[in-house]
Amino acid sequence: MLHNVKDNYIISVKDHVSQFEEKSFRKLASNDFKSWPSPREETWRLSRLGFLSRKEITPIKPNLKKQISSVSKFKGSKIIRFVDGALREDLSSKLPQGASLKILGEKDSLRCFHKFKDSNLKNHPSTNVSFSCTPSIVKLTIEKDVKIKDLFEIIYEGGDDYTSVHPALYIELKDNSIITIIERFNHLSSLIMPLQLVELKKNASINSLKIFNDNQQSYNLSANCTFLSEKSNYNSFSLIKGGLFTRSETHAYLKGENCNLNLNGVYLSCKNQHHDLTTAIYHDVPNCTSKQIVRGVLGGKSTGVFQGKVRVAPDAQKTDGQQMSRAILLSENAIANAKPELEIYADDVICAHGATVGEIDDDQLFYLKSRGISEKKAKQILIRAFLKDIINESVEESIQNYVFEEAELALSEIISKEI
Amino acid sequence: MGNLNYLTNIGRKMPLLEIKNAKLKLDNKDILKGLSLSVNRGEVHAIMGPNGSGKSTLSYMLAGRDGYELASGEVFLEGQSLSDMEADERARSGLFLAFQYPVELPGVGGMSFLREAVNSRRKFLGEEELDHLAFVKEARKVASKMFVKDEMLKRAVNVGFSGGEKKRFEILQMAMLKPKVSILDETDSGLDVDALKIVSDGVNAQRNDENAIVVITHYQRLLDYIVPDFVHILSDGNIIKSGGPELALEVEKNGYAGLINAA
Numbered sequence: 001m002l003h004n005v006k007d008n009y010i011i012s013v014k015d016h017v018s019q020f021e022e023k024s025f026r027k028l029a030s031n032d033f034k035s036w037p038s039p040r041e042e043t044w045r046l047s048r049l050g051f052l053s054r055k056e057i058t059p060i061k062p063n064l065k066k067q068i069s070s071v072s073k074f075k076g077s078k079i080i081r082f083v084d085g086a087l088r089e090d091l092s093s094k095l096p097q098g099a100s101l102k103i104l105g106e107k108d109s110l111r112c113f114h115k116f117k118d119s120n121l122k123n124h125p126s127t128n129v130s131f132s133c134t135p136s137i138v139k140l141t142i143e144k145d146v147k148i149k150d151l152f153e154i155i156y157e158g159g160d161d162y163t164s165v166h167p168a169l170y171i172e173l174k175d176n177s178i179i180t181i182i183e184r185f186n187h188l189s190s191l192i193m194p195l196q197l198v199e200l201k202k203n204a205s206i207n208s209l210k211i212f213n214d215n216q217q218s219y220n221l222s223a224n225c226t227f228l229s230e231k232s233n234y235n236s237f238s239l240i241k242g243g244l245f246t247r248s249e250t251h252a253y254l255k256g257e258n259c260n261l262n263l264n265g266v267y268l269s270c271k272n273q274h275h276d277l278t279t280a281i282y283h284d285v286p287n288c289t290s291k292q293i294v295r296g297v298l299g300g301k302s303t304g305v306f307q308g309k310v311r312v313a314p315d316a317q318k319t320d321g322q323q324m325s326r327a328i329l330l331s332e333n334a335i336a337n338a339k340p341e342l343e344i345y346a347d348d349v350i351c352a353h354g355a356t357v358g359e360i361d362d363d364q365l366f367y368l369k370s371r372g373i374s375e376k377k378a379k380q381i382l383i384r385a386f387l388k389d390i391i392n393e394s395v396e397e398s399i400q401n402y403v404f405e406e407a408e409l410a411l412s413e414i415i416s417k418e419i
Numbered sequence: 420m421g422n423l424n425y426l427t428n429i430g431r432k433m434p435l436l437e438i439k440n441a442k443l444k445l446d447n448k449d450i451l452k453g454l455s456l457s458v459n460r461g462e463v464h465a466i467m468g469p470n471g472s473g474k475s476t477l478s479y480m481l482a483g484r485d486g487y488e489l490a491s492g493e494v495f496l497e498g499q500s501l502s503d504m505e506a507d508e509r510a511r512s513g514l515f516l517a518f519q520y521p522v523e524l525p526g527v528g529g530m531s532f533l534r535e536a537v538n539s540r541r542k543f544l545g546e547e548e549l550d551h552l553a554f555v556k557e558a559r560k561v562a563s564k565m566f567v568k569d570e571m572l573k574r575a576v577n578v579g580f581s582g583g584e585k586k587r588f589e590i591l592q593m594a595m596l597k598p599k600v601s602i603l604d605e606t607d608s609g610l611d612v613d614a615l616k617i618v619s620d621g622v623n624a625q626r627n628d629e630n631a632i633v634v635i636t637h638y639q640r641l642l643d644y645i646v647p648d649f650v651h652i653l654s655d656g657n658i659i660k661s662g663g664p665e666l667a668l669e670v671e672k673n674g675y676a677g678l679i680n681a682a
Contacts, residue, residue, distance in 0.1 A: 362485070367522035370482050371536035371592065372510035372543070381535065385526030389575070392526070 009164075010034070012058040017132050024106060025113040029131035036125060046305045046337045047247050047276040049125070052219065057191050059133040060163035062086035070155050070186045073402060077151040077182075084158035085165040086135035098146030098177070104137040104170065112137055112170050112197055119225045120280060121251050126193035126223040130166040134195065139170040142177040142204075151399075154183040159190030159218065168195040173204035173232075180207040180396065185242070189217030196224040200232035202256065207235045207396055211406055213242040216273070220246040228288075230256030237394040238265035239403060240275045241410035247276035247305075254281070254288040254316075261290040264394040266387060268410040269302035269334070270417065276305040283316040283346075290320070295390050296327035297383055298334035299414040306355070309341040316346050323353040328360060328386060330418035379419045383411065433498045434459050435631045436481075436600045441492035443480055450476045452656035453492065458600065461628040465642055465667060466635045468653030469675040474635045475519065477653070478604040482516040483509045496600060510536075511543035513599035517589040517606050524576035529588070532576050533558055537595050558595065565591045565621045583614030590621040601625075602633045607641035619644030639671040654679045 013033055017026040036053050037044040062084035068091060072079055078093040080101065087103065095101060104112065109131075116127045142148060159165045165187060173179065185192065192214060200206060214220050220243045228234055240246050252261050267275035281290045296304040306325045327336035338355035360382050368378035391403050436458040443451040450473045458464050468474050479487040481494060483506035494501045501509055524532065538548040549557065562572060565587050577585050586606055593601050603622065607615055622645050626632065634645055642650070642664065650666040651658045654675065659682035660666065670678065 363522045364524055366482075366484050366506060367518065367524065368532075369506040370484075370510055370516050370518075371532075372507055372539035372596070373535055374507050374539070375505065377535070377539075378507070381527055381532075382524070385524060385575075387526070389526030 009053070009055075009057050013129055013132050016059045025110040026132045029113060029128050032123070033125065033128035033132065037123070043278065043307065046307065046339065047245075047274065047278075052191065055162070055191075057162050057164050060084050060158070060160060060165050060190065062135050062158070064088070066158055068157060070157050070184065072153055072155075074151050074153060074182075077153045080140070080152065080154045082138075082154070082156045082158075082167040084135075085156075085167040087138045096148060096150055098143045099148055099152075099179075100141050102139045102141070104139050108139070109137045115197055115227075116195070116223075116225055119251055119253070121223050121225050121249070124221075124223045124249060126195055126221045129164065130168055130193045130195045130223075133164065134166040134168040137168040137170055139172065142173045142179050144174040145176045146174075147177065148179040152179060152181045154181060155186060156184065156192070156194065157186040157188075159187035159192060159214075161189050164191040164193060166193055166195070170197040170199075171206070172199045173201060173206055175202045175204060177201075178205045180209075180399075182209045182211070182399070184211045185214050185220060185222075187214040187218050187220070189215055190219075192218060192220040192222075194220070194222045196222070198224065198226040198234070200226070200228045200234055200259075202229050203231040204229070205233035205235070208237070209395055209399065209403065210236070210238040210248065212238065212240040212246045212248060213406070214246065215242065216244055216271070218243045218246075220248075222246075222248045224248070224250040226250065226252040228252065228254050228256060228259040228261060230258060232256065232259045234260070235262045235394075236264070237262075237391075237403070238277060239407055240265065240267040240277065241269075241407070243273065243275075245274045247278060249278040251280045252282065252290070254283050254290065255285060257285050257287045259288050261288070262292070262394065263290070264293045264390060266294070266390060266407065267296040267304050268407060268414060269296065269304050270299040270410070270414045271302060272300065273302045274305075275302070276307070278305070278307040280309040281311070281321065283310070283312040283319045283321065285313075286315060286317045286319065288316070288319055290322070292323045292325075293390055293393065294325040295386060296336055297330065297386070297411065297414060298327060298336055299330045299418040301331070301333040303334070304336040305339075306337070307339045307341070308353070309343070310351065310353075311343040312346050312349055312351065314345040317348040319346060319349040319351065321349070321351040325355045327357045328383065329357065330383075330414060376419055380415055383415065383419075384408075387411065434495070435497055436633070437495040438481075439493050439495070441480065441494065442490045443476060443487065444490050445476065445486070450656055451480065451489075454653075454657055456651065456658065458631045458633060460631060462649065463626065463632045463634065463645065463647045465647035465650045466633060466653050466658075467637070467639070467650060467667060467670055469679075470637070472653045473656045474637070474653060475604060478516055478602050478635055481602055482506055482514065507539070510596075510598075511540050515593050515596055515598035515601040517586075517593060517601065517603045519605040519608055521577045521580075521585040521589055523578045525578050527576050529572040529574055529576050530555065530558060533572070533592065533595055536592065540596050561594045562591055564624070565594065566617050567591050582609035583611070583617070586610055586614065586618045587621065590618055594621065594625055598630065600631050600633065602635065604635045605637060606634070607636060607638060615641065615644060639667045642667045652678055652682075654682070
């Protein structure tokens, strides 16, 4: 019986693409989806997907009249909405000059698909499944020299029991453009497989904040592939707090000299949640910097995973790559895994990494207690500070409070149970 | 009423801090070996000793750090036994430890930290907690006397502070918390002469007839600025000699070796 069920999703995906021509990128993608990754594959060893093969899931048919539930938290922000994985222009804002949204045709979609297939995300299940099943690939373009002042908010919602959702977004920032984008994942119980391709052209800058806040019956397998050109800047912060199983995987290719990448993140996990931040940074050229700070707070029977790979190519001299991960376990039954992976083939580089998993720092706790602050209160102060510290360092000042409030919602739940 | 007065007088005659035959082991090694000390109101005691004599252990033991519980003996703060009290309860009851190495608290703002500490103590004393505005006003007033700039209170506690700033911030906390007994653990370490003077002035300003200060130090230098009433020499887990300020000068002149050998 089991093997029949196992084949169901593959069959559903094939069904979904049957309507398209043989040569379409969807067919190509679906051909590569043969099974869920095996736990024997190194990058999936700590985040196993076997349970998905035992679920009867079918790709969602987007309901273009679906009511929305998420409201914007920012006055005057420009909103782009995806519901059931499909762009809802009727529910999105008119974009300012220099910014545009477009649904890609077959040819451009194919190009997009190949960018993923040329990257190390080629075998990621979301790559193969979402290119097969996405309603459309949406492209957001910021024109040359345009500095967007408005905050862009991309809200992904929808989903339904036993369905999979496939939003696909391609963001292109042309030379010297700047933007800040907040993305929120707010799906109902479903399997969400977002695809994102980001291309930063010369001297372009993006501040990206992602909040994974799908409901606690959801699975999110986000795949992001980013290319940085000369002097470009990608400053990204992910807050993972929702879902039963959320994995955010980002692969960043530093292709032009003097570019700068920050891939920071926080996961806040409780109950039986499984949260995974997986990153791969490829320093292919000299004189670039990358930095990663990842922190996690875990309670209940939750699991946190951080996998950070940094590859420095033989030619990428003068690379400065820093990586630091720290997880605090508030429960005896919580598990945190940290797996730094440094592959350095150049000799004139600065690369540092460190990973710790543990409890609240004894010295800090004693210091607070020695000032008359109760142990309970002291722990709360230290956990909040642990997050505040990285949030302040990672996101721009105008949205720090917002991020902290978002984190606080999950944190207060963990704290109330564990401290 | 008469009875109450009688009780109060008893309380006043009682030492503020009393250590009785304190024995403590760390990793199965005897560190404190039956140390006794009595500190009265209005007194400043200096405890001097060479490295490894048990000075820091003594301060952690008094402050109630986990793992520094007494194997035997007892400590009383105003007649009340500390043995069953956690570090935070001891602090709220009026015991203060100025750290040799103040701990950095990234992400914890100086002002909110101070307020949390002060309000914990006020609540314990049955005083009203200070609201934000009243507190900030009070903190700034005290801070300016300690040459602690406003800007320092906005930063995370001890993060990126110089050695002098850290010690000044410790003494600022002492001034805000108004403890009965303050233990200054190697407060002079890492300070240049100017910083030493500022910190000492801060401590001296808080000396009064109601509180007591225990200065733990390796060098005599600090005692030029904070002049003690009594000096005790700590060696190998015990006080081997007690005297007046002149004892510190003797240490300065002859080193610890002479005293220890004589004892």
